[in-house]
Amino acid sequence: MNLNVLENSKPHVSLLSGIAVAALLLATTSSTALAASNCIKGDRKAPYTIGWANIYxxxxxxxxxxxxxxxxxxALKKEGLVKDLKITDAQGNAQTQIQQIQSxxxxxxxxxIVEAGSSTALDRVISDACSKGIAVVNFDSLVDTDNLTAKINTDSNEWGQKAAQWMVDQLHGKGKIIIMNGPAGVSVSDDRRKGAQPVLDANKGLQVITETNxxxxVAPAQEAMTSLLFAxxxxxGVLSLGGALSAxxxxxxxxxxxxxxxxxGxxxxxxxxxxxxxGLKGWATMQPNxxxxxxxxxxxxxxQGKTVPHFVKVPLPVIDDSNIGGYLARADKFPADGYIYSDYDQALFDKLLAQ
Structure with a gap:
C-alpha cells in the first residue's frame, strides 16, 4: 500500500467535506432568509390570500x-402582494371562531389575522395553522399560545396602571370609585384590570364600591351605570377601561x-x-384601529421572508386637556359612535417592526 497516496488523499477528502459543509450552510442560510419568521416555510408566493378571523x-x-x-x-393588491381577503364573523362565539379558522x-x-374571542380556546387551531406554514398574526385580544408568527398590541397592563394612577392623583388617594370593564374573558379587558390592581392595592384610601363588565x-354601558347610580x-370617580363605557x-x-x-377612558x-x-376631568388613551x-x-x-418581531409593542398615547382639542378637530372624519384614531402609514409600520 502506498502511504503517500493515502496522505495525499487526505486534503482532497477534507476539501470535499468542506465543500459539502459550505453547501449545507448555504442552503440553511438561504432557507432561513426565506423563512425568517415563525410559521413561515418559504414556500408561499405572492399574491397572497389573507384570512381575517374576527370574533365579532x-x-x-x-x-x-x-x-x-x-x-x-x-394597497397591497396594487403592489401585487395580495390577491384576496376572506372575512369571517364569529358573532362572539369562540367555538364558531375555531371552526372558521379551521375552514x-x-x-x-x-x-x-386573528382577533381572539378567547385567550385559550384558539390555541390548538392556531398552532395547527402555524404548522402548515400559514402566517398567523394576532392583535388586540391575544391568545396564550406563542406558536404563531406575531402578536401585536399596546400594553394593556400599562393601560390599566396609568388609568388607575391618574384616578389616584385626581382624588388625592381618597374616594369611592366604580370600575367599568369590558367583557370578561377578553384579554385586553382582563389585562387592563390586572394592571390597575397594584395601584389600587397601594392606595387603600381609594375604595372600589363596585365594578361591572x-x-x-354605549347603550349597555349606560344601562349598567344607571343601575349602579341608583344603588x-x-x-x-369612574375608572372606565374602555371609551364607549366611559361615554x-x-x-x-x-x-x-x-x-x-x-x-x-x-x-x-x-x-x-x-x-x-x-367640562369633565378626564384622561384617555388609545387602542389604535x-x-x-x-x-x-x-x-x-x-x-416575503422578512424577519418580524414575535411581539410588536405599540406605544400608548395619552389624551388629556392639553391635546384633546387636536383630536376633536378631526372628529368629523370619524363616525359619531366611532373612535378618533391617529394617522398611520407604511413608514410607521416599518418603524414598529424594526423594534
Missing part, C-alpha cells in the same frame, strides 16, 4: 378596524342630573365630545 363585527371599533384592514389589503386552514390561505358599546348615591357612564350621570366625576369620539361639553392594518402588513412581510 358589531361594535363600531371593530367596524373601523375592519376598514383599516380592507384599506391595507387594497381557512382547509382552504390553505397564506395568512390568518359590559360589551364595548350608590356617592361616587367620586355610557357620562350619559348616565347626565340623565340623572348628577354632576360628572373624574372619568378615564379612551379615544371614543362620543366620550371625547362629552368630556369637552361637560390600525392595529388591524399593521397585522396584515406584518403577515405579508413575514411571507
Amino acid at each position: 363585527s358589531v361594535p363600531t371599533w371593530m367596524k373601523q378596524t375592519e376598514g383599516t384592514i380592507t384599506d391595507e389589503v387594497a 381557512m386552514i382547509d382552504a390553505n390561505v397564506d395568512a390568518i 359590559t360589551e364595548y358599546n 350608590n348615591p356617592e361616587i367620586d 355610557g357612564a357620562v350619559l348616565a350621570f347626565d340623565r340623572q342630573g348628577r354632576d360628572p366625576v373624574p372619568t378615564t 379612551e379615544n371614543a369620539r362620543q366620550f371625547l365630545e362629552l368630556w369637552k361639553q361637560k 390600525w392595529l388591524g392594518a399593521l397585522s396584515v402588513y406584518t403577515a405579508v412581510q413575514a411571507l
Whole structure:
C-alpha cells in the first residue's frame, strides 16, 4: 500500500467535506432568509390570500378596524402582494371562531389575522395553522399560545396602571370609585384590570364600591351605570377601561342630573365630545384601529421572508386637556359612535417592526 497516496488523499477528502459543509450552510442560510419568521416555510408566493378571523363585527371599533384592514389589503393588491381577503364573523362565539379558522386552514390561505374571542380556546387551531406554514398574526385580544408568527398590541397592563394612577392623583388617594370593564374573558379587558390592581392595592384610601363588565358599546354601558347610580348615591370617580363605557357612564350621570366625576377612558369620539361639553376631568388613551392594518402588513412581510418581531409593542398615547382639542378637530372624519384614531402609514409600520 502506498502511504503517500493515502496522505495525499487526505486534503482532497477534507476539501470535499468542506465543500459539502459550505453547501449545507448555504442552503440553511438561504432557507432561513426565506423563512425568517415563525410559521413561515418559504414556500408561499405572492399574491397572497389573507384570512381575517374576527370574533365579532358589531361594535363600531371593530367596524373601523375592519376598514383599516380592507384599506391595507387594497394597497397591497396594487403592489401585487395580495390577491384576496376572506372575512369571517364569529358573532362572539369562540367555538364558531375555531371552526372558521379551521375552514381557512382547509382552504390553505397564506395568512390568518386573528382577533381572539378567547385567550385559550384558539390555541390548538392556531398552532395547527402555524404548522402548515400559514402566517398567523394576532392583535388586540391575544391568545396564550406563542406558536404563531406575531402578536401585536399596546400594553394593556400599562393601560390599566396609568388609568388607575391618574384616578389616584385626581382624588388625592381618597374616594369611592366604580370600575367599568369590558367583557370578561377578553384579554385586553382582563389585562387592563390586572394592571390597575397594584395601584389600587397601594392606595387603600381609594375604595372600589363596585365594578361591572359590559360589551364595548354605549347603550349597555349606560344601562349598567344607571343601575349602579341608583344603588350608590356617592361616587367620586369612574375608572372606565374602555371609551364607549366611559361615554355610557357620562350619559348616565347626565340623565340623572348628577354632576360628572373624574372619568378615564379612551379615544371614543362620543366620550371625547362629552368630556369637552361637560367640562369633565378626564384622561384617555388609545387602542389604535390600525392595529388591524399593521397585522396584515406584518403577515405579508413575514411571507416575503422578512424577519418580524414575535411581539410588536405599540406605544400608548395619552389624551388629556392639553391635546384633546387636536383630536376633536378631526372628529368629523370619524363616525359619531366611532373612535378618533391617529394617522398611520407604511413608514410607521416599518418603524414598529424594526423594534
